[in-house]
Amino acid sequence: MKTITIIGGGIIGMTLAVYLDPTQYEVTVVDQHIGQATSASAGIISPWLSKRRNKKWYHLAQDGAAFFEKLVKDFALDRRIYAPSGTLILRPEEELLALAALAESRKKAAPEIGEIQLLNRTQTKQALPLLKARPTLFISGGGRLDGRAYLLHIREIAKQRNVQFIEGKAMIQKYSGSWDVLVNGQSLHSDILCLTAGPGVHGLLAPLGYQVDVRPQKGQLLSFATPFKTDDWPVAMLAGEGDLIPFANGNILLGATHENDAKWDLTPTQAAKQQLMTGIHDFLEEPNLLYQTPLSFRVGTRAYTSDFAPFFGDVSGQGILYAASGLGSSGLTTGPYIGYLLASSFNQSGQQRADFSQYSKPVSDYVRKISPSSH
């Protein structure tokens, strides 16, 4: 039996932990529960109409979205956690036809896009009554994931599979036949180390002589506790930074900001509130119906790389040190699949080294050894 320590209990780390074969691995997850992107996130799973040109990223996001069917079955996720509620795309009317054509062409490789329908003004209002009557594009396969509820649910399943949890900030000390990780003043030894700590991967690897191309990005969103029956409302995707994400029980999220200069700051700001409300204002029939309901902030730290693409895989080339980070704004879509791919490669250890090149550039493009030290 080998021991694996996973540093970072967000969506990648937890999905990885729960897919690892408990007959092969003793698994420990260390998480400091600060700034976590997963539990702050908006929850939109709908990558197909992205204008990003990075083909590897699109391939990963497409397969990540398709993976939800398996994820829902494997862990019995109910609609409170993941709901295929559909997405409404709000764009100027003259762009909708071209977007519908793009959706049709992408559906050939991604049937999970589902039904693609141009909605007229009345149909849009019926689908999401808070919006002004306007033509929109509806994609039935889009979904919403409650990141926080997902982690709580997966944690219970992981416990049943003997995964151990430690709360605290981890530091990697050294490698001498096994890894020595310091948490809460105690040493933890393990054969394999997986770093799924978002932008924290940088600080964890620096003492080992690595430079990591990953930075923190602050994201803020607003959460409204409304009296509306939102359970079956679709997600509304706007062109700017003001997507509207209805969850169950009247909860509606509005977000999110992308703040590159805020580093690790987690303070909610009035400027963000203003920006988000201004962004959505013209799309709402009566904005005060939303604005007058009780409101709270959610703030998290995303990880992003120079080319805004994620990386994951074997850092050491020796099967003992792995990292996955840089998921940016689409990590709820790609994160579970990355966790699954990593777990599958561990569960098949001894076989050929896993090849993730269809999904991302080599890890060595993002994680570089700059000074000699152990591994």
Ligand SMILES: Cc1cc2nc3c(=O)[nH]c(=O)nc-3n(C[C@H](O)[C@H](O)[C@H](O)COP(=O)(O)OP(=O)(O)OC[C@H]3O[C@@H](n4cnc5c(N)ncnc54)[C@H](O)[C@@H]3O)c2cc1C
């Ligand atoms: C406001 C916001 C809205 C978003 N909306 C969407 C969306 O609509 N759709 C979508 O697909 N994605 C969205 N995302 C992106 C998505 O949430 C992230 O990309 C994804 O959750 C990242 O997961 P992760 O597991 O890599 O990292 P995280 O969830 O950030 O988890 C990393 C964990 O590592 C811990 N950690 C760090 N360093 C250490 C250490 N030294 N010791 C112990 N623990 C450590 C952190 O505390 C954290 O808990 C959003 C993100 C934000 C912030």
